[in-house]
Amino acid sequence: xxxxxxxxxxxxxxxxxxxxxxxxxxxxxxxxxxxxxxxxxxxxxxxxxxxxxxxxxxxxxxxxxxxxxxxxxxxxxxxxxxxxxxxxxxxxxxxxxxxxxxxxxxxxxxxxxxxxxxxxxxxxxxxxxxxxxxxxxxxxxxxxxxxxxxxxxxxxxxxxxxxxxxxxxxxxxxxxxxxxxxxxxxxxxxxxxxxxxxxxxxxxxxxxxxxxxxxxxxxxxxxxxxxxxxxxxxxxxxxxxxxxxxxxxxxxxxxxxxxxxxxxxxxxxxxxxxxxxxxxxxxxxxxxxxxxxxxxxxxxxxxxxxxxxxxxxxxxxxxxxxxxxxxxxxxxxxxxxxxxxxxxxxxxxxxxxxxxxxxxxxxxxxxxxxxxxxxxx
Ligand SMILES: NC(=O)c1ccc[n+]([C@@H]2O[C@H](COP(=O)([O-])OP(=O)(O)OC[C@H]3O[C@@H](n4cnc5c(N)ncnc54)[C@H](O)[C@@H]3O)[C@@H](O)[C@H]2O)c1
Numbered sequence: 001x002x003x004x005x006x007x008x009x010x011x012x013x014x015x016x017x018x019x020x021x022x023x024x025x026x027x028x029x030x031x032x033x034x035x036x037x038x039x040x041x042x043x044x045x046x047x048x049x050x051x052x053x054x055x056x057x058x059x060x061x062x063x064x065x066x067x068x069x070x071x072x073x074x075x076x077x078x079x080x081x082x083x084x085x086x087x088x089x090x091x092x093x094x095x096x097x098x099x100x101x102x103x104x105x106x107x108x109x110x111x112x113x114x115x116x117x118x119x120x121x122x123x124x125x126x127x128x129x130x131x132x133x134x135x136x137x138x139x140x141x142x143x144x145x146x147x148x149x150x151x152x153x154x155x156x157x158x159x160x161x162x163x164x165x166x167x168x169x170x171x172x173x174x175x176x177x178x179x180x181x182x183x184x185x186x187x188x189x190x191x192x193x194x195x196x197x198x199x200x201x202x203x204x205x206x207x208x209x210x211x212x213x214x215x216x217x218x219x220x221x222x223x224x225x226x227x228x229x230x231x232x233x234x235x236x237x238x239x240x241x242x243x244x245x246x247x248x249x250x251x252x253x254x255x256x257x258x259x260x261x262x263x264x265x266x267x268x269x270x271x272x273x274x275x276x277x278x279x280x281x282x283x284x285x286x287x288x289x290x291x292x293x294x295x296x297x298x299x300x301x302x303x304x305x306x307x308x309x310x311x312x313x314x315x316x317x318x319x320x321x322x323x324x325x326x327x328x329x330x331x332x333x334x335x336x337x338x339x340x341x342x343x344x345x346x347x348x349x350x351x352x353x354x355x356x357x358x359x360x361x362x363x364x365x366x367x368x369x370x371x372x373x374x375x376x377x
Contacts, residue, residue, distance in 0.1 A: 008225055012232040014148060015240045019168050023148060023232050027221055029175035030061050030136070034069025037134060040170055042105040044071045046134075047097055049120040050111040051080040054138050057181045062111060062136065073109075074100040078116070082268040085115050085154045087163075093123045104128045107170065113139035113186075114146035114274065118161070121152030125165040135169040139182055140190025140224075141275050143174040144197075144231035145252075149239040155268065159335040160260045166244055174232075176224050187217060188311040189275025192255075192282070194227050195307060197234040199282060200254045203353030205230055206306075213310050250338055250357050254347040255282030261332040262316065265324050272319055279312035280319075285355075288369050289348040299352060317377045326370045330363055 009026040024036065037046065046066065050059055055077045066073045076096045078084050102108065110120035110133055117135055124133035135147035153164015179187065191213070198206030209216075209227070216223040235252065242249040259274070259281030266272040272280075286300035304314040316323060323329070330344075338345035343360040350356065 010229045014236040023172040025174045027177045034065040038069040048075040048109045053080045054112045108133045111136045114142045125167040132170045135172040138178045145193040147172045189273040191310045192275040192279040197231045200355040258284040261329045279307045283314045
């Protein structure tokens with residue numbers, strides 16, 4: 001679809017019966033946010049939750065758009081970064097939302113990347129036993145992944161995303177123009193999740209990315225909108241079939257068991273961004289698949305070449321500073337959400353675009369692989 005001034009607009013629906021919602025994708029959508037949001041409100045009031053970086057660049061534009069639609073808003077600005085996904089920030093956010101007068105029928109707007117989306121969604125899930133929320137994702141990662149599908153939550157001392165709830169947003173507004181202010185490293189980190197959709201289930205999309213990732217990362221608006229649309233469609237299709245991850249939704253965790261362990265091992269710090277952990281983890285998932293003879297030799301190298309060209313790390317040795325011993329990394333993996341009866345679950349692959357869920361992977365096989373992988377560079 002095109003607007004009067006020729007701007008492209010795409011819609012992807014996440015089909016979940018009465019909880020079905022739309023993801024709107026396009027340039028300069030923020031300017032129209034008030035018009036999109038107003039019909040969803042029970043009174044002309046909304047609370048915005050954002051972080052200090054997003055607020056600096058884009059909060060005024062969102063507030064102006066809401067005001068133009070007659071909506072009064074309050075903004076709560078949190079510190080940026082993964083450390084904000086914690087109990088202390090959750091408690092503080094809930095108190096601030098109550099102090100701002102948010103009632104049961106009001107909507108909360110999560111305006112930021114995956115950290116703000118995950119934290120705000122979880123706060124919405126428990127505030128007054130559940131208020132509805134709208135996602136306005138501002139990073140590539142959140143536009144293609146975290147704002148869609150209803151997983152919300154915070155990190156624990158035991159690992160990532162271990163405390164949370166499922167709460168679907170009532171709408172997602174993905175304004176591709178917001179990516180202009182995103183630091184290059186964050187853009188690349190988000191790109192890892194875009195590549196993930198090709199790697200897990202869509203060879204033709206991966207081939208398209210091999211041909212177009214350069215212009216996409218340089219800022220080509222059409223390539224970005226196409227990749228975001230295709231990624232959201234892939235995620236929406238999986239979520240519609242398995243909302244609460246009883247089965248196939250686990251495929252979306254390709255690279256995440258390794259990646260989450262590395263994120264925890266590096267203290268959720270700027271040493272390793274979430275998407276960077278996923279990039280290294282996806283290459284490891286393909287190498288592990290080769291190691292276990294599920295996948296043809298050379299496949300992991302092709303994956304690594306592509307991610308490297310996008311500016312992503314592809315090997316544990318590229319992480320600055322020391323890492324804990326392999327036995328500690330394996331212990332961290334045992335806390336993974338997918339672990340069952342203490343046994344490890346991995347997403348492995350038969351080929352690019354053909355991932356599968358491998359349950360009960362022996363700890364010793366993982367440890368042997370990691371030791372070999374550490375020596376390989
Ligand atoms: N819920 C899910 O299904 C799901 C899926 C994937 C990832 N996640 C979670 O998402 C989180 C990572 O998300 P993220 O990569 O978006 O990180 P993030 O929210 O920390 O954002 C990255 C950085 O970019 C800044 N930023 C955001 N938008 C900006 C903009 N438009 N311009 C300039 N700066 C901007 C932020 O302030 C932050 O410093 C992780 O916690 C991960 O676990 C959740």
